[in-house]
Amino acid sequence: MKILNDLNEQQKTAVKFNTAPHMIVAGAGSGKTRVLTYKIAYLIENGFQPSSILALTFTNKAAKEMKDRIIQLVGKKAHEIWMGTFHSIFARILRAEAKKIGYEENFSIYDREDSVALVNSCLQGLNISIDSLNASKIQSRISYLKNQMISAEEYSKHIATDLIEKKVAEVYLEYNKRLKENNSMDFDDLLLKPIDLFTNHQRILSKYRGQFKYILVDEYQDTNKAQYELLKHLTTTRIKICVVGDDAQSIYGWRGAEIKNMLNFEKDFAKAETFRLEQNYRSTGNILKAADSIIKNNSGQIRKTLWTENNDGEQLSVLRCTDEKDEAYLIAKRIKKEITSRKISLNEIAILYRMNSQSRALEEALRREKIPYKIIGGVEFYRRKEVKDIVGYLRVIANQDDEESLLRIMNYPQRGIGNTSISKMIDFSRKLDIPLFTTMLRVFEVIEVKERIQKNVKQFKLFLDKYINLKNELSLLELTSALVDELGILRMYKEENSQESMQRYDNVQELLSGIAEFSKTNPNATIHDFLADVSLITGLDQYSDVENSVTLMTIHASKGLEFPLVFITGCEEDIFPLNQRFDSNSQIEEERRLFYVALTRAEKKVFISYARSRYRFGEVAYQSKSRFIEELDPATVHELNKGNTRKGGRRRKAFYDELYQEDFDEFNQERRSFRVGSRVTHDMFGIGKVLKITGTGDNQKVTIAFEEKGTKTLLLKFANIRLAS
DNA sequence: AGCACGACCATTTTT
DNA sequence: TGGTCGTGCT
Ligand SMILES: Nc1ncnc2c1ncn2[C@@H]1O[C@H](COP(=O)(O)OP(=O)(O)OP(=O)(O)O)[C@@H](O)[C@H]1O
Numbered sequence: 001m002k003i004l005n006d007l008n009e010q011q012k013t014a015v016k017f018n019t020a021p022h023m024i025v026a027g028a029g030s031g032k033t034r035v036l037t038y039k040i041a042y043l044i045e046n047g048f049q050p051s052s053i054l055a056l057t058f059t060n061k062a063a064k065e066m067k068d069r070i071i072q073l074v075g076k077k078a079h080e081i082w083m084g085t086f087h088s089i090f091a092r093i094l095r096a097e098a099k100k101i102g103y104e105e106n107f108s109i110y111d112r113e114d115s116v117a118l119v120n121s122c123l124q125g126l127n128i129s130i131d132s133l134n135a136s137k138i139q140s141r142i143s144y145l146k147n148q149m150i151s152a153e154e155y156s157k158h159i160a161t162d163l164i165e166k167k168v169a170e171v172y173l174e175y176n177k178r179l180k181e182n183n184s185m186d187f188d189d190l191l192l193k194p195i196d197l198f199t200n201h202q203r204i205l206s207k208y209r210g211q212f213k214y215i216l217v218d219e220y221q222d223t224n225k226a227q228y229e230l231l232k233h234l235t236t237t238r239i240k241i242c243v244v245g246d247d248a249q250s251i252y253g254w255r256g257a258e259i260k261n262m263l264n265f266e267k268d269f270a271k272a273e274t275f276r277l278e279q280n281y282r283s284t285g286n287i288l289k290a291a292d293s294i295i296k297n298n299s300g301q302i303r304k305t306l307w308t309e310n311n312d313g314e315q316l317s318v319l320r321c322t323d324e325k326d327e328a329y330l331i332a333k334r335i336k337k338e339i340t341s342r343k344i345s346l347n348e349i350a351i352l353y354r355m356n357s358q359s360r361a362l363e364e365a366l367r368r369e370k371i372p373y374k375i376i377g378g379v380e381f382y383r384r385k386e387v388k389d390i391v392g393y394l395r396v397i398a399n400q401d402d403e404e405s406l407l408r409i410m411n412y413p414q415r416g417i418g419n420t421s422i423s424k425m426i427d428f429s430r431k432l433d434i435p436l437f438t439t440m441l442r443v444f445e446v447i448e449v450k451e452r453i454q455k456n457v458k459q460f461k462l463f464l465d466k467y468i469n470l471k472n473e474l475s476l477l478e479l480t481s482a483l484v485d486e487l488g489i490l491r492m493y494k495e496e497n498s499q500e501s502m503q504r505y506d507n508v509q510e511l512l513s514g515i516a517e518f519s520k521t522n523p524n525a526t527i528h529d530f531l532a533d534v535s536l537i538t539g540l541d542q543y544s545d546v547e548n549s550v551t552l553m554t555i556h557a558s559k560g561l562e563f564p565l566v567f568i569t570g571c572e573e574d575i576f577p578l579n580q581r582f583d584s585n586s587q588i589e590e591e592r593r594l595f596y597v598a599l600t601r602a603e604k605k606v607f608i609s610y611a612r613s614r615y616r617f618g619e620v621a622y623q624s625k626s627r628f629i630e631e632l633d634p635a636t637v638h639e640l641n642k643g644n645t646r647k648g649g650r651r652r653k654a655f656y657d658e659l660y661q662e663d664f665d666e667f668n669q670e671r672r673s674f675r676v677g678s679r680v681t682h683d684m685f686g687i688g689k690v691l692k693i694t695g696t697g698d699n700q701k702v703t704i705a706f707e708e709k710g711t712k713t714l715l716l717k718f719a720n721i722r723l724a725s
Numbered sequence: 726a727g728c729a730c731g732a733c734c735a736t737t738t739t740t
Numbered sequence: 741t742g743g744t745c746g747t748g749c750t
Contacts, residue, residue, distance in 0.1 A: 058740085059740080060740095085740065086740080087740050088740090111740095112739080112740095134734095187739090187740055188740090190740085191740090251738075252738080252739080252740090254737080254738065254739095255738080255739065255740080354736095354737070354738075355736060355737050355738065356736085356737085356738085357735090357736055357737090358736095360741095377738095377739080411726095414726085414727080416726070417726090418726045418727075419726085420726085421726090453726090536740075538739070538740065554737090554738060554739090555738080556737095556738045556739070557738090557739085575736095575737095578736085578737055578738085590738095594738080615741070616736080616741090617734085617735070617736085617741065617742095618741035618742085619741085
């Protein structure tokens with residue numbers, strides 16, 4: 001069969017095996033994704049029904065790319081494959097079955113921001129506050145619990161012990177209740193609700209078991225408990241399952257991903273077989289050696305061999321920089337040099353970092369050097385305020401119970417319904433136990449609201465009713481255009497005529513063209529279809545490589561991608577690895593896997609940079625070189641600008657002139673006997689670990705996490721701190 | 726009701 | 741450093 005010609009022997013064997021459950025375990029760049037893609041093509045070629053294949057990927061973009069590739073291989077019947085992320089596929093199923101679990105099929109999907117807003121509103125409603133936790137932290141906790149499949153009831157009855165946990169439990173319960181009342185689900189519900197559905201409705205479960213004859217999962221190492229449960233529900237001995245992954249690339253533990261899903265696969269699925277792919281096609285020998293020297297510092301992983309026919313290639317280069325501006329500048333310069341000497345395009349270059357906040361300095365330098373770039377992730381288009389405002393209207397038109405969205409648009413654009421009036425209406429709704437939307441209809445009964453404002457509410461209600469009635473008559477695009485026009489949003493931004501408002505203007509325009517495009521690809525799409533899609537779009541999905549520009553992103557976002565030239569930036573203790581408090585081993589190992597992922601994105605050449613000081617919260621913080629740099633096999637790396645300290649720094653300093661105001665106090669740096677990460681003792685507070693060092697001269701401060709006395713910031717001049725033995 | 730200013734807090738990583 | 745939130749003034 002022709003399809004198989006693009007594969008090596010091991011890959012062919014894995015593609016052709018289609019009997020028992022099986023797992024393909026393999027290192028980076030060995031063609032796991034390719035095998036999955038070809039396997040699906042192979043199945044279809046051999047008469048398997050595309051619509052009975054369920055393929056689950058990590059991002060929407062990965063799904064789209066895989067599907068496109070399969071269409072290329074076997075033609076457009078591949079359109080019928082059920083392919084997408086766990087979240088999008090199960091959202092689709094939930095929409096079809098919503099009634100069975102007590103939701104309307106037009107339910108809204110809340111993203112993180114919406115969820116945080118709801119938590120806030122719960123806190124207000126319950127009239128509680130938790131000192132050490134803000135709404136966003138509480139939301140993270142709830143989400144984490146949901147990921148572990150710990151229900152609010154269980155948490156509150158059996159797990160929450162101290163006062164804070166009890167309060168969180170109370171919020172958790174209320175939050176779920178309110179979600180339900182709003183006919184809404186958060187991201188985690190998209191995985192949990194289907195489990196409820198399948199557990200309580202045997203007939204529906206049978207229906208989907210009949211539908212999906214073959215289930216394939218990419219990036220299995222990053223699936224969580226709920227996803228595992230879903231797979232267990234959907235598979236029977238007659239349904240085939242194939243999962244693909246690399247335990248060394250599991251980087252979402254903080255979100256509940258469990259490598260153990262992978263380690264236990266053979267036990268979990270009867271008669272399971274494991275396949276391996278060992279030839280790497282992506283990287284040079286040196287990059288692979290370097291990556292291997294990193295990952296072998298982790299304990300207990302599935303043993304894998306990885307070899308390549310590629311030659312050793314160049315060594316990795318380490319760039320030592322004065323601070324983050326210097327780092328950004330050196331990288332920009334380096335890029336200019338490399339595109340001419342290597343004759344590569346900007347598209348072939350990626351700059352990776354540990355956290356989004358690191359991109360700022362890099363962007364600034366790239367702009368100065370006139371190097372075009374694109375950022376993947378970051379603030380995503382559909383999360384921008386002006387876009388979410390309009391989407392908020394659409395959501396309310398689709399689902400009047402969606403209180404968060406209703407509150408969002410109530411006074412936007414301003415129509416004279418202020419916060420006090422809104423709270424009065426909310427109180428009224430709660431007292432009578434009716435939706436806010438109904439309260440708007442009965443606003444004349446809410447006597448606390450001034451008459452003039454009651455009229456405004458009434459008018460707004462009529463405005464919404466009009467569109468609610470129109471939603472079945474107008475197309476999605478007609479509806480949205482009419483809405484935006486009547487709201488006068490574009491006019492408003494234009495009149496304001498600031499740089500910011502013009503940006504917003506453009507974004508609204510872009511939303512409209514996005515809708516136009518969506519309507520084109522999905523001709524009969526309703527507002528519900530569009531909203532379902534929008535909630536699950538992420539920043540990672542909007543990536544196109546048409547324009548010629550450098551790619552900037554977090555390492556998490558780079559998973560599965562590859563670039564000839566890769567920069568890994570900010571390789572300093574407390575940034576990468578970003579370890580907080582006293583190192584827990586599993587945390588540092590996840591950081592190490594992250595570094596492994598970063599290295600293995602590269603095909604030809606890696607630059608690793610670190611800065612000796614960096615602005616953090618407006619203060620200078622002194623940094624020390626990442627332990628990961630030390631762990632690299634020395635035969636594979638060299639330091640590029642050794643001994644380049646003051647001299648190079650000065651020259652570049654001149655370049656940035658006013659940008660450099662702070663003086664880098666090298667003397668102080670050398671004199672100190674400890675650095676970030678050192679264990680120190682203090683006469684009063686005992687033993688602790690240095691978290692950060694800030695300021696210069698007499699103002700130099702150290703933040704230390706003491707084992708017994710908690711975290712303290714001390715003035716170095718007075719505190720008697722010594723290195724612990 | 727709506728704006729301006731100041732206090733405070735923040736940095737993981739994202740479906 | 742910069743963005744968000746609350747208060748107090750108009
Ligand atoms: N048999 C093959 N012949 C030629 N190129 C191959 C072959 N198999 C894989 N490749 C190439 O190797 C690269 C890596 O493949 P792929 O992305 O499928 O690997 P992966 O194992 O999924 O990687 P990662 O774990 O990093 O996501 C791709 O550029 C792919 O085209």
